[in-house]
Amino acid sequence: MRIFQCDHCGQPVYFDNGRCEGCGSLLGFLPTKLMFIAVGQRDGGWSALAQPGLAVQFCLNYTHGACNWLIEAHDTQGYCRSCRLNQTIPPLNNEQNLEAWRARKGRTRP
Ligand SMILES: [Zn+2]
Ligand SMILES: [Zn+2]
Known part of the structure; x- marks a missing residue:
């Protein structure tokens, strides 16, 4: 498992961490910079703390707990690069599909 750093406090974070264990910030992976960034709510949306x-x-799959990737706010596609590349997104209204989807995402490497 590749280790990243929180850009807010420098704490090492694992790829599937949703929150930094150092500063408690919500983390998202920003593929355009290949790094985790700590985000906070701002003007009704999210922005990088740093x-x-x-x-x-x-990413739209974040609401299913299946993805913690970020996209830039002006991007209207809704899904991150990783989810967009994945051709077969199962219907996530079924718990079994959701589990399978999460497991598969866990094996995906950037
Ligand atoms: Zn932190
Ligand atoms: Zn995604």
Whole structure:
């Protein structure tokens, strides 16, 4: 498992960490920078704590707990690069599919 760092406090974070264990910030993976960034709510959306000018949004699969990747706020596609590349997203209204989807995402490497 590749280890990243929280860009807010420097704490090492694992790829599937949802929150930094050091500063408690919510974390998301920003593939355009290949790093985890700590985000906070700002103006009804999300932005990077370390770069308040960087507005981001969570991938639509974040609401299913299946993805913690970020996309830039102006991106209208809704899904992150990883989810967009995945051709067969199962219907997630079924618990079994959801588990399988999460497990498969866990094996995906950037
Ligand atoms: Zn932190
Ligand atoms: Zn995604």
